[in-house]
Each structure stands twice: as structure tokens, then as C-alpha cells.
Amino acid sequence: MGTLYLVATPIGNLEDMSPRAVRILREAKLIAAEDTRHTRQLLTHFDLHTPLTSYYEHNKLTKQETILTALAQGDVALVSDAGTPAINDPGYELVKAALEAGHRVSPVPGPSAPIAALAASGLPTDAFLYLGYLPRKTSERKSLFEQVGQHPYTLIFLESPHRVLDSLTDLEAFLGDREMAAARELTKVYEQFVRGRISQVRAYFAENEPRGEFVLILSGQKTGEPAQWTEPDLVKAIQPALKTGKPAKELAAELARQSGWSKRDVYALINQVK
Numbered sequence: 001m002g003t004l005y006l007v008a009t010p011i012g013n014l015e016d017m018s019p020r021a022v023r024i025l026r027e028a029k030l031i032a033a034e035d036t037r038h039t040r041q042l043l044t045h046f047d048l049h050t051p052l053t054s055y056y057e058h059n060k061l062t063k064q065e066t067i068l069t070a071l072a073q074g075d076v077a078l079v080s081d082a083g084t085p086a087i088n089d090p091g092y093e094l095v096k097a098a099l100e101a102g103h104r105v106s107p108v109p110g111p112s113a114p115i116a117a118l119a120a121s122g123l124p125t126d127a128f129l130y131l132g133y134l135p136r137k138t139s140e141r142k143s144l145f146e147q148v149g150q151h152p153y154t155l156i157f158l159e160s161p162h163r164v165l166d167s168l169t170d171l172e173a174f175l176g177d178r179e180m181a182a183a184r185e186l187t188k189v190y191e192q193f194v195r196g197r198i199s200q201v202r203a204y205f206a207e208n209e210p211r212g213e214f215v216l217i218l219s220g221q222k223t224g225e226p227a228q229w230t231e232p233d234l235v236k237a238i239q240p241a242l243k244t245g246k247p248a249k250e251l252a253a254e255l256a257r258q259s260g261w262s263k264r265d266v267y268a269l270i271n272q273v274k
Contacts, residue, residue: 002029002071004098006091008084008110012188014045016111022046024108029074032067034081034090042079050077060090064097071103084112088132088158113186114156117215121154121181122195124219128154134167134216141167145174155218161210168202171218176228176260179219185212199265228260231269238266238273248274 005024010016025031026048032055033039039052053070055063055078070076080089084107095105114130129148134157135141148155159167164182171180181195182205190212194201198218229237234255241251252267259266 001103002073002075003104003106004067004071004095005075005077005106005108006085006095007077007079007108008112009039009042009079009082011082011111011113011116011186012191014042016187017042017046018108018110021108021110022048024075025050025077025079027075028077030067030070031077031079032063032094033079034085038081039079055090055094057090060093064094067094068097068101068103071098071101077108082111082113084110087112087114111187113183113213113215114158116186117181117183117193117217118154118156120183120193121217123154123179123181123217125154127152127220128156129220130156133158133160134163136163138166138170141170142174145171149175150221152220152222154220157216157218159214159216161212161214164210164214164216165202165205167216168198168205171216172198172202173231175218176230177265178228181217183215183217184210186215188212229258234259234261234266234269235273238270242270242274 005028007021007024009021025043028050031039031050031052033052034056036052036054043050053063053066055067067076078085078091078094083089085091086095098105118125118128129151131148135144177197177199180198180201181193182201183193185191194204237255241255248267248270252263252270256263256266
């Protein structure tokens with residue numbers, strides 16, 4: 001009975017490939033790879049010649065039996081395009097099937113973009129909630145944020161460059177202007193962290209074209225402190241407040257104290273609502 005090894009591979013810098021990972025890939029009877037072309041480049045770099053088979057999102061169920069058959073004859077290594085297999089990549093179903101068939105499953109730890117970003121974010125790391133890629137639609141993102149918005153844990157999301165501005169806008173609107181860090185191109189030449197309030201990070205990428213895959217790290221809801229109002233909450237409060245006839249600056253000061261927003265941002269929103 002063979003062992004299914006879950007081998008973490010570099011997320012950018014090839015120097016992050018561990019000696020153990022290289023040895024396991026060399027000694028395995030078969031490597032199941034998310035993208036065989038991508039993995040073949042990695043194997044070539046390390047002068048490895050182990051046979052490859054594809055295992056990706058759209059063939060993971062049909063390939064499962066082939067890989068289990070290979071496991072009956074020897075060890076198999078599972079790799080994704082980058083990082084740790086089965087973490088936001090295909091692998092869970094194969095791990096479950098291998099265990100049910102009586103095989104040993106062993107991790108070969110290494111690079112992981114969410115963990116790397118969290119460690120360097122400057123936000124609390126003692127408790128966190130990883131939620132993978134954000135939904136594509138605002139309505140779906142809102143539903144997700146409503147589920148997790150009151151958690152005290154640091155929140156971790158993945159996002160693509162062409163949707164990151166929309167997602168940052170929704171994060172601020174539905175969770176409030178929290179502290180965060182946006183990490184991109186981790187371990188690569190243009191690695192970058194942008195830290196600050198959501199509004200500050202959004203403003204930065206509105207002026208600087210987002211490139212590369214993003215990891216977004218957000219502070220959780222602080223225990224014992226009232227939650228900062230979301231934008232929809234503030235708009236609901238502004239509408240009746242305007243009927244009082246008070247000057248916008250006076251309303252902005254009052255609502256800023258209640259909502260946790262800055263007077264400047266409340267004032268700007270009042271002028272939008274008018």
C-alpha cells in the first residue's frame with residue numbers, strides 16, 4: 001500500500017522548494033499535478049523525471065480511480081500549481097478516497113500564500129478564518145460578510161486583480177473601514193504589501209493598477225467594542241437626520257461619534273445622499 005504525499009511547491013521563488021519535497025517527488029512512482037505543463041517546468045528545474053498525470057478541478061473525479069490504482073502499487077505525490085495541495089486547490093476528494101481505501105496520507109509542508117500573507121500582515125495571527133476566493137457578485141459577497149462580520153478572528157480572502165477594487169469597495173461598505181493588509185506577488189520580484197484602512201488600500205489600488213493574485217487580510221471585530229457602522233447603515237441614519245434641518249457639518253460631527261466613521265467621510269456621504 002502506497003502513501004499519498006501532499007507536496008507543497010513554491011508560490012513564486014523556487015528557492016522555497018524544500019529538500020524533502022524534491023526527494024519525495026523523485027522517489028514517488030507517480031506525480032498527480034493540477035497542470036502537468038507547469039509542474040514539468042518545476043521538475044526540469046530540479047532534474048526530476050517522475051511520470052506525471054493530470055489531476056485538476058474538471059477531471060478530479062474521473063482520475064481518482066487511476067490514482068488509487070497507482071497508490072496500490074507505490075507512493076503518489078499530489079501537487080498543485082503553487083502552494084499546498086487541497087488548500088483552495090483540488091485534493092480534498094482524493095485525500096478522502098485514499099484514506100477510505102486504507103492508504104496513508106502524509107503532508108510535505110511548505111509554501112502557502114494565505115499563511116505567508118497573514119504572518120507578515122501586521123494583524124493578529126492567534127485566531128484567523130480563511131475563506132478562499134471571494135464570491136464574484138456583490139450580493140453574494142454581502143451575504144458572506146453578513147455571516148462573518150461579527151467574528152473577532154482575522155479574516156483571510158483570496159482575490160483576482162480584476163475584481164479586487166470591487167471587493168475592497170464591498171468590504172468597506174459591509175464590514176466598515178477596518179485595518180487590513182493586501183499582499184500580492186508573494187515571494188516574487190515585485191512582492192508587495194499595502195497596509196492601512198480598507199479605504200486607504202482601495203485608494204492606493206485605484207491609482208496603481210492591481211496586478212497579480214491578491215491575499216486580503218482583515219482585522220476581526222474587536223471584542224467589547226461596538227462595530228463600526230457599514231455604509232448602508234450610515235445612509236439609513238443620514239436620510240432622517242437631513243429632515244431635521246441641521247447644517248451638514250453639525251450632522252457629520254454627530255453621526256461620526258455614533259458610527260465610528262471620520263467626520264470628513266460622513267460629510268462626503270451626506271452630500272451624496274442630499
